[in-house]
Amino acid sequence: MGVVNSRNGKLVLQFRYKGIRCREQTQLLNNKPNRNRLERLLKNIEAEILLDSFDYSKYFPNSSSIKRFIEISQRELASKQYFDSPNSPRFEEFAKTWLIEKQIEWSKGHLIVVEGTIDKYLNPIFGSKKISAINKAQILQFRTILAKVPGRNGGFLSPSRINHIMTPLRMILNEAADRYDFTSPWKHIKALKVPRSDVSPFSVDEVERVIAAAPDDYKCYFITRFFTGLRTGEIDGLMWKDIDFVNKTLSVNQSLVLGEVSGLKTFGSYRIVSLIDRVVDALLEHKARVGTHDQFVFTNEKGGHLSHQRVTRGVWYPTLNKAGLKKRNPYQTRHTYATLLLASGESPEWIANQMGHTTTTMLFRVYSRFVPNLTRKDGSAFEAFLLNGGQR
Known part of the structure; x- marks a missing residue:
């Protein structure tokens, strides 16, 4: 004024x-x-x-x-x-072209997710705008609006979810700026700070309670998830040909996402996982019960591939409720496997290989804080190690 x-x-x-x-x-x-x-x-x-x-x-x-x-x-x-130049395409038009070009790079599942994000969040706001006319103020205003969008469980969209929505917007604007020779408005816009990963592993006692409460048809499924650390898509896409009962290993070669078998995201994800006897025994018993006429190890009641949404809603959460445990997503089985391996004293390099990590960095960054809760935390283990001449 x-x-x-x-x-x-x-x-x-x-x-x-x-x-x-x-x-x-x-x-x-x-x-x-x-x-x-x-x-x-x-x-x-x-x-x-x-x-x-x-x-x-x-x-x-x-x-x-x-x-x-x-x-x-x-x-x-x-x-x-x-x-206002007629040569400048609308956001929606360019986004369609961009998605078609990404088909050769991305899996079908990832493409569907990104396409859904564009249709639900980006096109309603930017679709009719010319791609070169979108400015930084509009981008920041859009992000502010997203923070007020209702999310799951009665809250709002999390910073992580907002970042995932903003990612295709950033990629589309930067690609258009490169092609149509204008300055991208995505300048000095940083991703929202995301809280530490939501890691809530089960204790050994809790694992046993979950397995005991699981339906008979899913006991082997849960045992395998807890004691191999496979990701959801990896265990859903596990095939009998990938299991070596003689050498007690399974090969992780593919993933089942949205009903489609595809390759894994990274080179390090392709791996051979060593199996403990409990997993081998559970798989052999499961094999004797269901046979091997299905290529997938785990199938639904009709013999078709699993739908992780149905398993999560119809089996996983009811099992946790029956076991008297708090609600946690199924991915916590993978976190549980990592923390139990660390707590047992296994080599970090071997654990990283089992998990499909190329280095131990993520292993220590994400999981190490949980290990003191599972082992001694008073220095007695170190003292005993020294008194034993450096032997466990």
Whole structure:
């Protein structure tokens, strides 16, 4: 909001225009009539600025600032003409082209997820806008809106979920900027800070309670999940041909996502997992009961592939409830496997290989804080190790 001040007994007008602080000296003496006159003038100026009809030269024809604002207006006009160019595609049109080009790079499941994000969140806001006209302020406003969108369990969208929605927007805008030679508005926009991973592993006693409470048809499934650390898609896509009962190993070669078998995301995810006797025995018993006419180890009641949503809602959560345990997602079986291996003293490098990690970095960053809760935490293990001459 502008003000009327005085300098050396003369009145001065101060206001902001196009984000710039303007200061215009007048020859009017500092008295009440002149102040009232300038305050009325200032109201007219601010109203015209608000209506985008303000002409600086009309009010201050001799001002040195006129040249500066003429240059700004010329840049704005050139920018507007560029944005209105018929060569600039709409966001929705470019997004369709971009998705088609990504089909060769992405799995069907990932493509469906990204396409769903674009249709649900991005197109309703940006779809009709020309891709080169989207600016940083609109992007940040969109992110603010997302933070108020209702999420699951009565809350709002998490920072992680918001970042996942913003990722395809960033990729689309940056790719369009590269192709149509304009500056991407995605500049100095950082991802939202995400809280530490939601890791809540089961204790050994809790694992046994879950297995005991599981339906007979799913006991082997749960035993395998808890004691191999397979991801959901990996265990759902596990085939009999991948299990070596002689050497007690299973090979992780594919994943089942949205009903489609596909390769794994990273090279390190392809691995051979060593099986403890309990898993081998459970798989042999399961094999004797269901036979090997199905290629998948675990199937639904009709012999078809598993749907992880149905297993989660219809089996997993009811089993936890029966066992008297708090609600945790099925991925915690993988976290449980990692923490139990660490607590048992297995080599971190071997554990990382079992989990499909290329290094031990993630292993220690995510899981190590849970190990003291599962083992001694008073230094006695270290003391015993030294007293035993460096032997376990």
